[in-house]
Amino acid sequence: MIGLAALVLAIWIGLAATGFWRTDQRDTRAAAVAPAVWPEVVAVVPGRDEADVIARALGSLAAQDYPGPFRIILVDDDSSDGTGAIARALGSTRITVLTGRPLPAGWTGKLWALSQGIAAADAPRWLWLTDADIEHAPDTLRTLVGIGEAGDRRLASFMARLHCATPAERALIPAFVWFFQLLYPFARVNRPGRTAAAAGGCVLVRRDALAAAGGIAAIRGALIDDCALGALLKRQGPIWLGLTDRSRSIRPYRTAGAIGAMIARSAYAQLGYAPWRLAGAVAGLALVYLAAPVLAVSAGGWARGLGLGAWLLMAALFQPMLLFYRRSPLWGLAVPGIAAFYAGCTLLSGWRHHQGRGGMWKGRAQAMPEPGRAR
Structure with a gap:
């Protein structure tokens, strides 16, 4: 005994x-720069049956206070609940709704949708890959780009604050992030070395680095796509991952x-x-x-x-x-x-x-x- x-x-x-276990890797403490010329960014949002959250998520993207060129592409992945129609009804000139093509063998649905959106994005410096259930503060993109441009990073990712209001969430959700940190300590992710990860709800990726790594197709079957993407991009150069209050999940998990x-x-x-x-x-x-x-x-x-x-x-x-x-x-x-x-x-x-x-x-x-x- x-x-x-x-x-x-x-x-x-x-x-x-x-x-x-530390929570010191945060967007408020990360090294960041304000570029002389703010680069072009295209946000790519995969959406499948997201009618209950898509208006808030896209609305927060359209309201970004970003000084450079910025567009949003929603890839409507065979939704049956009017997700695409809700997005179009927002009437934002920043938002383009792309109807997704049928899912081919060997791809997960999210990565196939991202692949189509990235192909339609043309050639921005940065791609902002964000989920349809994440709401962002107006300065989120400005902050992400500032972190990404600092140190010539290939990826910058925010671990969105997860929804933590229901009794089940209050009991179980903080541990979800804590266990994630145990597997992928943020400080080690942010230093040179083999440890790599990202948080899939909010990831800013250098388009040229992603292309050099083989594109989204290189991880097309990955279920844990965010960490696979982090590993893919860290082989191209520095990456950064941290906690934030700027990006928040708006999808509730009502039960255990x-x-x-x-x-x-x-x-x-x-x-x-x-x-x-x-x-x-x-x-x-x-x-x-x-x-x-x-x-x-x-x-x-x-x-x-x-x-x-x-x-x-x-x-x-x-x-x-x-x-x-x-x-x-x-x-x-x-x-x-x-x-x-x-x-x-x-x-x-x-x-x-x-x-x-x-x-x-x-x-x-x-x-x-x-x-x-x-x-």
């Missing part, structure tokens, strides 16, 4: 030393089931669709997150003290993210339970993949099929 407790505590001390479905859509893809990795991930989550409270409650002596220390340390490392999302610090003690929920979602992701329903999004199963399974 003492050996297990010491191991768990050592793991958390090691994780603390990485600094993944809805959040679980969102996580399950891509969790198994993160593990390379490998059953042994899935088993290892679940075992690792049990060791890192669940062993500490079990030891703190049921063990005795040194094992209890070490387990309690590990539990309190993980709660402490969650505090900066809880503060960012304005949640009670007591939620830190719930990290083991939240991790158990995420482990369940990861198992669900693997199960759905083996049923041929992996990567399900608005009627499309987009995950890589198992060998021998028709799609």
Whole structure:
């Protein structure tokens, strides 16, 4: 028992030393420049059945206070709810609505829509790839371009503030960003090295760098497309990723089931669709997150003290993210339970993949099929 407790505590001390938990990588602290001539930007927005959010998202784009040339292309990806008509009714001269072509084999729907929008964008210096459920403050693009132009970056991405109003969101959403930071520490993403990522809701990309890397087609089947894009562009030069209050998700997840479905859509893809990795991930989550409270409650002596220390340390490392999302610090003690929920979602992701329903999004199963399974 003492050996297990010491191991768990050592793991958390090691994780603390990485600094993944910090929230200091923010748009308000990033190096930025104001170009002498503001370059042309084209925003590309993939949209599939987004009638409930598209007007707010596009309206925020059209209202950008950007000094340079700026246009918006919405790619209406076979919507059945009038998404394209709502966009056209906005009457903005900045917005062009492009009717998407049928999805070819080997592409995810979002990346195919982005590919069509990028092809229609002509040759701007920057492409702003943003989701149809993200609302932006008027100075978002100006800030993004300033960060992108600083240090000759190839990509600048904002981790949008996720919707966190429903009870399920308040319990589970801050941890979503925290776990993302654990996998892709923002400070390491922003330094030279192999760690690369982006946040798909708000990504500014140098068009020439993307073309040199093979374009969107180079990642056409990626379910975790934002991180695949970050890795693709970091091979071309520096990138930047940080937290922001300027870009906000406006899509609510009203229940834990809805959040679980969102996580399950891509969790198994993160593990390379490998059953042994899935088993290892679940075992690792049990060791890192669940062993500490079990030891703190049921063990005795040194094992209890070490387990309690590990539990309190993980709660402490969650505090900066809880503060960012304005949640009670007591939620830190719930990290083991939240991790158990995420482990369940990861198992669900693997199960759905083996049923041929992996990567399900608005009627499309987009995950890589198992060998021998028709799609």
